Amino acid sequence: MPIWIVSPRVFWANCCIVGPEVRFDAMRQTPCRKTRLCFIIDKLALRSGGAERVLIETANALYDHGYAVEIVTYEPRGKRPFYPLRKGIILSNIRPRDHNRSQVWRVMSRVRSMLHRNRFFIPGLSHLQWWSQNGSFRRRLAAHIDATAPDVAIAFLPPAVTALGHAHFSHQTRRFASLHNVPEQDFDNPGRWDPNPVDRKLRRAALAHFDGIGILLPEFRDWFDDELQERLIVMPNAVHPVDPACLSAAKRKKRVISVGRLADVKQHRLLIEAWSHLKDDFPDWICEIYGVGPLESALKEQIEQLQLDETVILRGATNAIEKEYLSAKILAHPAEFEGFGLVITEALAHGLPVVGFEDCSGFNFIVHDQVSGLFVSAAGDRAKNLSGSLAKLMRDPALCTALGDAGLKEIERFSPQSILALWEQAIQGTDQRLVLEA
Numbered sequence: 001m002p003i004w005i006v007s008p009r010v011f012w013a014n015c016c017i018v019g020p021e022v023r024f025d026a027m028r029q030t031p032c033r034k035t036r037l038c039f040i041i042d043k044l045a046l047r048s049g050g051a052e053r054v055l056i057e058t059a060n061a062l063y064d065h066g067y068a069v070e071i072v073t074y075e076p077r078g079k080r081p082f083y084p085l086r087k088g089i090i091l092s093n094i095r096p097r098d099h100n101r102s103q104v105w106r107v108m109s110r111v112r113s114m115l116h117r118n119r120f121f122i123p124g125l126s127h128l129q130w131w132s133q134n135g136s137f138r139r140r141l142a143a144h145i146d147a148t149a150p151d152v153a154i155a156f157l158p159p160a161v162t163a164l165g166h167a168h169f170s171h172q173t174r175r176f177a178s179l180h181n182v183p184e185q186d187f188d189n190p191g192r193w194d195p196n197p198v199d200r201k202l203r204r205a206a207l208a209h210f211d212g213i214g215i216l217l218p219e220f221r222d223w224f225d226d227e228l229q230e231r232l233i234v235m236p237n238a239v240h241p242v243d244p245a246c247l248s249a250a251k252r253k254k255r256v257i258s259v260g261r262l263a264d265v266k267q268h269r270l271l272i273e274a275w276s277h278l279k280d281d282f283p284d285w286i287c288e289i290y291g292v293g294p295l296e297s298a299l300k301e302q303i304e305q306l307q308l309d310e311t312v313i314l315r316g317a318t319n320a321i322e323k324e325y326l327s328a329k330i331l332a333h334p335a336e337f338e339g340f341g342l343v344i345t346e347a348l349a350h351g352l353p354v355v356g357f358e359d360c361s362g363f364n365f366i367v368h369d370q371v372s373g374l375f376v377s378a379a380g381d382r383a384k385n386l387s388g389s390l391a392k393l394m395r396d397p398a399l400c401t402a403l404g405d406a407g408l409k410e411i412e413r414f415s416p417q418s419i420l421a422l423w424e425q426a427i428q429g430t431d432q433r434l435v436l437e438a
Helices: 008-018 020-028 050-064 103-117 126-148 158-166 183-187 197-209 218-223 226-231 244-249 268-278 296-305 321-326 342-349 382-394 397-414 416-428
Strands: 036-040 068-073 090-093 152-156 174-178 212-215 232-234 255-259 286-290 312-316 330-333 354-357 373-376
Touching: 036 050, 036 126, 036 158, 050 068, 050 342, 050 416, 068 126, 126 158, 126 197, 152 158, 158 174, 158 197, 174 197, 174 416, 183 197, 183 218, 197 226, 212 226, 218 232, 226 232, 232 416, 255 321, 255 342, 268 286, 268 296, 268 382, 286 321, 296 312, 321 342, 330 342, 330 382, 342 354, 342 397, 354 382, 373 382, 373 397, 382 397, 397 416
Parallel strands: 036 068, 036 152, 068 090, 152 174, 174 212, 212 232, 255 286, 255 330, 286 312, 330 354, 354 373
Antiparallel strands: none
């Protein structure tokens, strides 16, 4: 039986900061791996979003490529990630256990969370409220980095960007920020992430402390200040090709599907309204929406009011979305904006044409109008415009097939090998030249 040697620094960090359940993962980490990567995200357990999936797939790919990989979270304990993670990857939760904290602390935490949820910020005390809400993540992350000494620390999503950017640690590590949305939405929109105005200020300031910043689309460069331009790397998400045998064997039904979180930005309400214009002309078609989110009740009510109960169905979350792609004919993607649009590339990889609005970033970068999908006019009645574009494909099976076949070519520029090469450049700090243009 091989004997695994773990340095006292790593063992102590995992015992005292992470918790005893992680010690054995640390011991399983192959000691000869060349570069140590520390991915940081505030919450990962049971999260089925696109960014969380990209994080897991990226971590798995880099581990398979020979890197030592750890993922650090700061969240309540007891749940595993939604997506499968390689056994050799260390998963470290640096949030203290609640039962180790005093009753007074727990009461204060509940009060603080209530104020935070209701966006109640006391004038003059917003900084104190921010520290009370987020300070522990920043402090414990700094201690963890000093204890484990990664070569590269990679922050996924704004909460982790803020924590890593402002964390004070003595170990010299390369800091990389991996951004997965439109920058204006992540850094300027008061409705996203922490609503405390102090957080928004710190979020933007944190970017100056990173050695590299990954963005999804070339057009996002314009948002960043001049001094950050040289640190930007355009890094779209990888798209895994589908086995051609699966594509040829697909039995496609008269189904339009939409996939995404049930939130305002995804604009499922427009799709439901559009379907009210289609139901009479296409009685044998159905529309299925996959996802969960805060608008579920409102969307159910809209479906009932429009008497679409039998043809528009909310399916909730699924861990077998590939099966749904292969049995559908069209992906409707009515989102207002996208950072990249993982759902779009997945649909194209499964031979589906995609219909979306012409002004949706992410969609209009990936899809080409009349080639791999249809652009819906953003002028006038958007729901009626959407119904018209869907009707065009629903009436023309040959066009559906032609656009779906062309989509398979569209995604070749996002091959896992190409994106892995960009990640290696981001990790090593080399000047990147692989820009993926539309």
